[in-house]
Amino acid sequence: MSIERFSLGLIGHPxxxxxxxxxxxxxxxxxxxxxxxxxxxxPPLPAGWADxxxxxxxxxxxxxxxxxxxxxxxxxxxxxxxxxTPVANAAGAVNTVMQxxxxxxxxxxxxxxxxxxxxxxxxxxxxIQQKKDRTALVLGAGGxxxxxxxxxxxxxxMVWLAARRPKQAKDLIEDLKRKSSDQIxxxxxxxxxxxxxxxxxxxxxxxxxxxxxxxxxxxxxxxxPEGSAxxxxxFIYDLVYNPAETALxxxxxxxxxxxxxxxxxxxxxxxxxxxxxxxxxxxxxKMLEVxxxxxxxxx
Ligand code: NAP
Numbered sequence: 273m274s275i276e277r278f279s280l281g282l283i284g285h286p287x288x289x290x291x292x293x294x295x296x297x298x299x300x301x302x303x304x305x306x307x308x309x310x311x312x313x314x315p316p317l318p319a320g321w322a323d324x325x326x327x328x329x330x331x332x333x334x335x336x337x338x339x340x341x342x343x344x345x346x347x348x349x350x351x352x353x354x355x356x357t358p359v360a361n362a363a364g365a366v367n368t369v370m371q372x373x374x375x376x377x378x379x380x381x382x383x384x385x386x387x388x389x390x391x392x393x394x395x396x397x398x399x400i401q402q403k404k405d406r407t408a409l410v411l412g413a414g415g416x417x418x419x420x421x422x423x424x425x426x427x428x429x430m431v432w433l434a435a436r437r438p439k440q441a442k443d444l445i446e447d448l449k450r451k452s453s454d455q456i457x458x459x460x461x462x463x464x465x466x467x468x469x470x471x472x473x474x475x476x477x478x479x480x481x482x483x484x485x486x487x488x489x490x491x492x493x494x495x496x497p498e499g500s501a502x503x504x505x506x507f508i509y510d511l512v513y514n515p516a517e518t519a520l521x522x523x524x525x526x527x528x529x530x531x532x533x534x535x536x537x538x539x540x541x542x543x544x545x546x547x548x549x550x551x552x553x554x555x556x557x558k559m560l561e562v563x564x565x566x567x568x569x570x571x
Contacts, residue, residue: 275337278307284342287311291566292340298562299546302555316344328352331376338549339369346415353378362451363419368545382419385541387427393532395507409476411495412483413441416511420480422448425457432472436464466497473503481510486518494519502527513538514570535563
């Protein structure tokens with residue numbers, strides 16, 4: 273049955289700075305599809321229970337075709353769904369909800385979005401390196417780190433995970449390994465300290481910042497330990513995208529390294545969700561353009 277009008281949206285709180293409506297409305301327009309993308313600002317559970325319940329009932333009835341999910345609901349929505357994709361299950365979080373055979377299914381497009389953008393951005397020398405050993409250092413062990421660590425480890429990367437709270441990294445790794453017992457995931461926790469990071473950094477081909485350090489308004493913050501040399505032959509990927517040139521990216525460029533911010537991942541994860549809901553190839557370049565232009569206008 274072809275859908276005549278796509279009713280899409282984002283659940284989260286707070287949502288006033290979200291770029292998603294502009295992004296998805298542009299994509300609908302580009303493909304000449306009827307529809308809209310609305311913001312559903314719902315407080316965390318338990319206060320938001322009735323609102324979430326009502327929204328997912330609308331989705332079951334076919335009134336809504338697709339929902340994105342962001343902080344603080346990436347875990348709580350699981351209570352309202354019938355099943356998770358293997359990726360969402362391993363990542364332990366849902367950012368996209370779809371209808372499949374009358375079931376509500378939770379997916380996580382951050383995982384594939386990160387890998388897709390990394391493949392687009394990664395320099396040629398690292399592609400050659402990828403055929404051999406590949407070692408990454410991920411800074412931070414929260415929600416985004418979880419998607420990144422799973423994306424890298426399940427694609428064969430050896431991952432060091434640096435967290436300021438060692439238990440957070442240990443719990444993340446144990447949970448990922450338990451939920452992906454059919455895969456061998458090579459992930460090792462280290463502390464978020466100069467000595468530990470300096471010891472392993474020279475062997476890393478990729479460093480990913482998955483902390484909010486450097487994000488507006490604290491644009492001076494740099495997650496790389498002060499006074500530590502940047503590793504050579506390393507690609508720096510900063511998940512932060514506001515500002516576009518973070519303190520980490522500036523320092524990486526000064527050290528002669530190639531670096532990318534999180535706009536590509538943002539565009540890729542949105543494009544993947546759009547394709548899941550509409551069944552049509554997303555206008556990715558146009559979506560990336562919307563993000564880049566919107567970020568320029570952010571405070
Ligand atoms: P989160 O769940 O709050 O996790 C943040 C992680 O960073 C936690 O491990 C936190 O440790 C750690 N951290 C915070 N401040 C730190 C500090 N001063 N020193 C060391 N570690 C610190 O946040 P998230 O959802 O993972 O998001 C992280 C960043 O990624 C945000 O800037 C977000 O905008 C960005 N992001 C980008 C995309 C994209 O598409 N580009 C997608 C998702 C997220 P504690 O728990 O101890 O505080």
